Amino acid sequence: MTDQSTLPTSRRRAPWRRIADLHGVTPRTMDRWVAAGIYPAPEYINGRKYGDLDASPQHDQERQEAAG
Numbered sequence: 001m002t003d004q005s006t007l008p009t010s011r012r013r014a015p016w017r018r019i020a021d022l023h024g025v026t027p028r029t030m031d032r033w034v035a036a037g038i039y040p041a042p043e044y045i046n047g048r049k050y051g052d053l054d055a056s057p058q059h060d061q062e063r064q065e066a067a068g
Contacts, residue, residue, distance in 0.1 A: 016042050016049035023057060033057055 019042075020027045030051070033039035038057050042049040
């Protein structure tokens with residue numbers, strides 16, 4: 001019997017385009033958000049981008065509060 005605490009936690013992933021649609025932006029905007037540190041980087045699976053469904057963009061106000 002395997003201890004449940006040692007199993008890796010799985011994240012809910014969705015295609016990058018679907019993540020962009022959920023936020024009301026284009027996939028290119030999502031790429032810009034990643035470059036600016038606003039959104040976590042996508043995971044590549046078989047050459048395709050997937051994002052975490054539970055992640056949300058960190059807007060400027062939230063980033064400033066976290067930094068200072």
